[in-house]
Amino acid sequence: MEEAAFRKIVPVFPxxxxxxxxxxxxxxxxxxxxxxxxxxxxxxxxxEVAEVNIYLRRSEQVAPAECFVYVADPDALHAAYAGRGVPVVEPPRDTDWGYRQFTIADPDGHRLHLFRFLD
Known part of the structure; x- marks a missing residue:
């Protein structure tokens, strides 16, 4: 069914x-x-082909949003980001819903949950 062939979502962060x-x-x-x-x-x-997009739109009022982004190796990415001083909100962990994930925050408080599926 073609209507179900969703491929991508692009969040707009104020x-x-x-x-x-x-x-x-x-x-x-x-x-x-x-x-x-x-x-x-x-x-x-x-x-590749902009697999992950985020739109940033200036706004006087910012309500933090969240999104989940699949990554191949959350632990390696966490180590790299921690070394760059990225604000880590939650360190890598296994979740009850079957993800290995960690969470970072951008300067406006938007949270990106970076995850992979557990084997």
């Missing part, structure tokens, strides 16, 4: 400062800048 958020995502987390409209909007991505 941020107070697009340039500051870009520095965090690009320089600290290793994303690539996809596009930018001044200081109002930007797109960042990682992976």
């Amino acid at each position: 941020v107070r400062d697009v340039p500051a958020s870009l520095r965090f995502y690009v320089e600290t987390l290793g994303f690539t800048l996809g596009g930018r409209t001044g200081d109002e909007f930007a797109s960042v991505f990682r992976g």
